[in-house]
Amino acid sequence: MPDGQKPSAGAARIVDLLDLGAGHLSGAVDMPRREAARLLGEVLGLEEAQVYARSDEDVPAPAEVSYGQLIRRRADRVPMAYLVGRREFYGRRFEVDPRALVPRPETEHLVEATLECVGVGAGARVLDLGTGSGCIAITVALERPDASVVATDLSLGALAVAASNCRRHDVDGRVRLVRADLLSALRLQAFDVVVSNPPYIDIGEWHSLMPEVRDHEPPEALFAGDGLDFYRRLFGAGELFAAGQRLLVEIGKGQLDGVRELAERGGFEVEAVVLDLAAIARVVRLRRR
């Protein structure tokens, strides 16, 4: 919509569409007006603040149609990140679609802890298990330009999203994507640091999840039996790791004791536990004895 455009008969104004959209979203999302403004901004190519500032301007008919479609999908609890096709992670933009988990802010703690292990100028070799959108692998590659990264996933769809993000961030030559079921087909000892944000939700919690997660994110990125299945397999393969090798995992609320026990049984010692901003134990740094 060009600057200074005069309202024309029949065309809806920004403010009217905001009211309509917010009304449609109320009851479904926490901040209906803000989300409506974000979606209207998306179709008009405007920032949220510009949407408010230009509230008297007309909206072209095709944009109004696209906006209506987005509002309906958001009312169906499709995550905002899937509607706009992106999410910020560690200060960078990652493309996302329903083939990959939406990167979460708490996973930035896992990246921080990994970067501490992957020193600057060390030429470290890093393995990211279950890469999803590629957010961990790509961030490590960008923050440690001398590191080489292998990123795996079982899902071809997730690997396609990760490949697209590798191109977007220009690391497609430095992050190698491999389709693998957990540790199969990997020579683990070739890596200095192994990192994973695996599926860790107990399938029994399905009913209590937000509809955005339960109904729209890929189940293979969420659920792991009683929540600990992935860790069980990972630590159960402890003999494949070299003595002194580092492994960092993200865990869910209340899983620290269970994860610690499995890890110790698999020959790992817990070196550090990182709490997230809600004081939940979120990252465990382990070392193979």
Ligand SMILES: C[S@@+](CC[C@H](N)C(=O)[O-])C[C@H]1O[C@@H](n2cnc3c(N)ncnc32)[C@H](O)[C@@H]1O
């Ligand atoms: C919780 S998501 C994490 C995605 C991404 N690393 C992140 O932090 O946003 C877990 C990922 O593990 C993948 N996955 C699940 N089971 C797997 C398996 N057996 N082997 C490899 N990857 C697996 C899923 O497809 C999903 O992309």
